[in-house]
Amino acid sequence: MSGVLCLTACDRLPESYAPPEQRHPVAGVNPGPDAMMVDMSDPDASLHIVKDIYGQADPSWRWTAQNPTVQLLVLATENLKFSADFGIWDDGFKTTGPVEIAYLVNGRVLDKVRYPTPGVKHFEKPVPADWLSVDADTMIGMSVDKLYVAPRDGVKFGVILLRMGFKQ
Amino acid sequence: MIRVVPILFGALFTAATAWSLGMLLFRRLALVFHAWEERLLAYIVGSACLSGIMFVLCATRLARRGPLLFLGLAIIGYAVYSGALRSSGKRFPPLPKLWLWVFVAAFAAFSYLGFFNALAPEHSTDGMGYHLGEVLKYRQAHGFVRITTDIYASLSQGIELLYLFAFDFGRHSAASVLHFTFLVALAFLILSYGQRIGRDAVGVGAALFTFASPIVLLDASIAYLDVALAAVVFALFYLLQVWDENRDPKMLIPIGLLAGFAYEVKYTAFVAVPYAIGFVAWKLWRQQKPVLRPALVVSILAAACILPWMVKDWIEVANPVSPLANSVFPNPYVHISFEKTWRADLARYDLASRWQIPLQVTVQGDHVEGFLGPLFLLTPLALLALRFREGRQLLLAAAIFVCTYFSNIGTRFLIPVVPFVALALALAVYNIRWLLITLVVAHAITCWPRIYNLYCAPGAYRIDEVPVRAALGRIPEDVYLSQDPQYAVARMLEATVPVNEPIFAVSQGGQAYLPRNLLIGYQSASNEVLQDILWTPVVRAYQPTRIFRFDFAPRELRKLRVVQMASLPENQWSIAELRVFSGPMEITRDAAWRLTARPNPWDVQLAFDNSPVTRWRTWQPAAPGMYMEVDFGQLRSVSGVVVESSDDSGDIKMKLEGMGADGKWATLTDRPVQSRQPIRASLRLAATAELKARGIHYVLIKPDNPGGNDYRRYPAVWGLTVAGSMGDARLFHIK
Numbered sequence: 001m002s003g004v005l006c007l008t009a010c011d012r013l014p015e016s017y018a019p020p021e022q023r024h025p026v027a028g029v030n031p032g033p034d035a036m037m038v039d040m041s042d043p044d045a046s047l048h049i050v051k052d053i054y055g056q057a058d059p060s061w062r063w064t065a066q067n068p069t070v071q072l073l074v075l076a077t078e079n080l081k082f083s084a085d086f087g088i089w090d091d092g093f094k095t096t097g098p099v100e101i102a103y104l105v106n107g108r109v110l111d112k113v114r115y116p117t118p119g120v121k122h123f124e125k126p127v128p129a130d131w132l133s134v135d136a137d138t139m140i141g142m143s144v145d146k147l148y149v150a151p152r153d154g155v156k157f158g159v160i161l162l163r164m165g166f167k168q
Numbered sequence: 169m170i171r172v173v174p175i176l177f178g179a180l181f182t183a184a185t186a187w188s189l190g191m192l193l194f195r196r197l198a199l200v201f202h203a204w205e206e207r208l209l210a211y212i213v214g215s216a217c218l219s220g221i222m223f224v225l226c227a228t229r230l231a232r233r234g235p236l237l238f239l240g241l242a243i244i245g246y247a248v249y250s251g252a253l254r255s256s257g258k259r260f261p262p263l264p265k266l267w268l269w270v271f272v273a274a275f276a277a278f279s280y281l282g283f284f285n286a287l288a289p290e291h292s293t294d295g296m297g298y299h300l301g302e303v304l305k306y307r308q309a310h311g312f313v314r315i316t317t318d319i320y321a322s323l324s325q326g327i328e329l330l331y332l333f334a335f336d337f338g339r340h341s342a343a344s345v346l347h348f349t350f351l352v353a354l355a356f357l358i359l360s361y362g363q364r365i366g367r368d369a370v371g372v373g374a375a376l377f378t379f380a381s382p383i384v385l386l387d388a389s390i391a392y393l394d395v396a397l398a399a400v401v402f403a404l405f406y407l408l409q410v411w412d413e414n415r416d417p418k419m420l421i422p423i424g425l426l427a428g429f430a431y432e433v434k435y436t437a438f439v440a441v442p443y444a445i446g447f448v449a450w451k452l453w454r455q456q457k458p459v460l461r462p463a464l465v466v467s468i469l470a471a472a473c474i475l476p477w478m479v480k481d482w483i484e485v486a487n488p489v490s491p492l493a494n495s496v497f498p499n500p501y502v503h504i505s506f507e508k509t510w511r512a513d514l515a516r517y518d519l520a521s522r523w524q525i526p527l528q529v530t531v532q533g534d535h536v537e538g539f540l541g542p543l544f545l546l547t548p549l550a551l552l553a554l555r556f557r558e559g560r561q562l563l564l565a566a567a568i569f570v571c572t573y574f575s576n577i578g579t580r581f582l583i584p585v586v587p588f589v590a591l592a593l594a595l596a597v598y599n600i601r602w603l604l605i606t607l608v609v610a611h612a613i614t615c616w617p618r619i620y621n622l623y624c625a626p627g628a629y630r631i632d633e634v635p636v637r638a639a640l641g642r643i644p645e646d647v648y649l650s651q652d653p654q655y656a657v658a659r660m661l662e663a664t665v666p667v668n669e670p671i672f673a674v675s676q677g678g679q680a681y682l683p684r685n686l687l688i689g690y691q692s693a694s695n696e697v698l699q700d701i702l703w704t705p706v707v708r709a710y711q712p713t714r715i716f717r718f719d720f721a722p723r724e725l726r727k728l729r730v731v732q733m734a735s736l737p738e739n740q741w742s743i744a745e746l747r748v749f750s751g752p753m754e755i756t757r758d759a760a761w762r763l764t765a766r767p768n769p770w771d772v773q774l775a776f777d778n779s780p781v782t783r784w785r786t787w788q789p790a791a792p793g794m795y796m797e798v799d800f801g802q803l804r805s806v807s808g809v810v811v812e813s814s815d816d817s818g819d820i821k822m823k824l825e826g827m828g829a830d831g832k833w834a835t836l837t838d839r840p841v842q843s844r845q846p847i848r849a850s851l852r853l854a855a856t857a858e859l860k861a862r863g864i865h866y867v868l869i870k871p872d873n874p875g876g877n878d879y880r881r882y883p884a885v886w887g888l889t890v891a892g893s894m895g896d897a898r899l900f901h902i903k
Binding site: 013015017020021023024035047073074075130133134135137 | 761773
């Protein structure tokens with residue numbers, strides 16, 4: 001038995017190798033301009049919603065509460081812009097008056113914008129590359145300072161969200 | 169009922185073949201036993217013989233139904249024809265009526281529990297995972313196949329080969345019913361031992377202590393092997409006791425066979441060999457009789473059983489005791505780090521302290537996969553049996569076979585010791601007859617499912633029901649098994665993945681129902697590398713973000729090596745890429761270069777493939793002297809080297825050595841400049857492309873897998889499409 005054990009102790013597998021076939025860096029998928037955008041019309045949008053975005057009332061938009069937040073994956077960290085399309089409801093605006101919205105990336109405030117009028121709005125601003133990481137989800141969100149409170153049931157509404165995410 | 173026929177045929181045909189072989193051997197050796205003990209011992213010894221025959225058939229790829237049927241019929245037929253099945257031994261005196269009825273009643277009740285569970289479709293974790301998973305592979309190949317991606321295929325498989333015999337006729341449940349026959353044999357063997365030592369009540373009590381124990385009954389009713397091992401070990405003990413009485417040298421043949429067979433059944437039972445040799449040698453030495461020849465007989469026969477398994481492992485995975493001892497037998501199939509972690513896990517499970525073990529293994533059972541029953545809290549009382557010679561023998565055997573328990577503290581690893589403890593306990597209280605019968609009755613009551621459900625932990629592994637309808641086929645097997653998520657996922661995989669396409673999964677069982685090559689993350693070195701590749705995009709510490717740059721005055725070098733100098737017990741050293749420079753330009757890697765590393769030379773190419781998701785790792789703690797070497801094959805002008813590493817390498821210290829025209833190694837620099845290389849683009853597609861390049865097109869992901877949600881949320885970014893799903897499990901196809 002000991003003889004067999006000794007024999008097996010002898011290396012018989014190759015221990016030096018030539019360099020292998022060289023991999024070429026995979027440029028990454030090119031999933032299109034909306035790959036880093038969470039669109040409320042997307043049936044999988046719920047997978048990205050973290051908080052304060054209500055269930056779908058319309059195929060293309062959703063009501064938010066105070067801090068609508070989504071998580072998504074950035075494919076590259078450089079030259080990205082935070083982008084959001086949303087609406088401020090006319091009737092609600094009559095109650096709240098001008099609103100201020102803070103835009104957040106991983107909890108850090110990217111910008112604050114005061115909106116003195118209701119209607120469709122668009123926000124876009126570059127994000128510093130070192131705020132982002134490609135190996136984990138990035139949380140992006142808005143923080144609305146004043147909410148419309150429905151008189152009938154007391155539910156609070158922020159904005160009408162169409163899409164939020166990053167653009168290159 | 170039609171379902172039952174092939175199952176019972178498979179199990180009983182295998183048992184009858186083994187028994188006939190044992191009886192033929194005993195007749196040939198003219199061994200003298202009492203009638204019942206002869207039949208029981210013949211079954212166990214014959215199982216060892218049949219397992220050996222199966223090994224030969226598997227090695228020659230002759231394990232087919234036809235040859236097995238012919239073999240079994242020939243053995244049984246010859247045994248009948250030669251009269252070998254007629255026992256010539258004396259009968260034991262009949263049991264006292266009280267003990268007879270106690271035994272019959274309890275045996276019948278617990279047989280009902282065990283038998284119908286064994287007959288029901290097999291869905292135990294390890295049974296339908298690897299015990300029968302390997303059997304299925306062998307059945308498909310009609311013998312052994314070289315498996316380098318599954319550590320369990322390298323374990324000794326003495327009982328699995330018997331399962332293979334039964335499986336060919338009755339499939340999965342035939343294996344579990346066959347295992348149950350070992351429990352029946354064990355119970356009667358314990359009873360016989362009690363009668364042999366003239367204490368019927370001890371035999372009855374200990375047989376029931378063993379038979380009714382919840383973990384023993386559960387284990388025997390599934391395609392595990394612990395109860396079979398207990399039967400082998402107890403039969404070995406029994407034969408040694410008989411040999412000690414009659415000193416028949418021919419008795420050493422079955423003793424040697426069983427000592428070796430114990431190793432064949434399970435590595436942890438290797439202690440059977442020194443026990444048997446030591447017992448024989450000690451007894452003879454005390455009487456000043458020749459020791460060498462009898463000890464050699466036992467050793468040679470044990471070795472004849474053990475060596476084929478060692479040689480098989482040596483040929484297949486370059487380690488005769490794989491998946492253990494990888495430090496002694498380094499090989500590319502099992503990582504040293506895996507073995508260390510695996511052994512640590514098995515020695516600890518999730519217990520906070522080893523002081524929890526006594527209650528866990530006797531009454532709670534949720535952390536150690538089962539419980540023996542509260543009776544075994546009285547195990548210390550068994551020490552009172554030391555006043556008897558038989559008690560000392562029993563406790564010696566218990567002490568020897570329990571010594572490997574702490575390598576795996578699962579309750580079932582105590583099963584081989586249970587018969588010895590049960591007998592010693594019964595012997596200890598034998599003189600107080602009312603106490604013994606009280607213990608037997610109390611044990612039977614506390615081991616009944618309705619009762620133990622009142623005291624065991626809710627998550628304890630136990631028999632919960634008697635699935636008579638499923639056992640008899642009144643519930644279709646697929647319907648019954650589909651309640652098990654592992655089985656349901658296995659069926660989904662079979663329905664979705666083409667034959668010959670491997671599937672990678674971090675975790676998944678049910679291989680016994682899945683005729684596909686399932687690569688489980690932890691189960692081999694190559695699988696761990698696949699897992700490392702898949703995790704790199706989502707685990708920052710694995711990514712090649714640390715840069716070590718070695719610059720020096722241009723030198724003409726034939727070889728260079730990066731040597732690691734720190735001792736880091738908690739970290740592995742890894743190199744994602746090693747790049748060589750001449751001035752500002754990287755020297756193009758040449759096919760004439762020869763690359764090597766210590767340790768783990770087999771993965772060295774991963775540091776030279778230009779992929780950010782592959783890396784060479786030591787797969788063991790970083791230690792001084794480990795190195796990676798490049799041989800240019802000629803003198804090259806070199807002025808710098810860049811090593812790309814990762815944060816999980818910890819506080820590594822490296823130096824660069826070079827060999828010039830003089831053939832001597834010299835340190836070029838030991839002060840690399842460190843910097844960080846941020847990962848600016850997702851590595852996900854590179855990871856799946858790497859898997860695809862290795863022939864893996866399917867990946868099974870479950871929510872609790874690392875990064876599990878990432879795959880589900882961003883399949884397009886990984887280059888994946890959903891090919892199938894079952895519950896929370898998703899099968900992805902790599903585009």
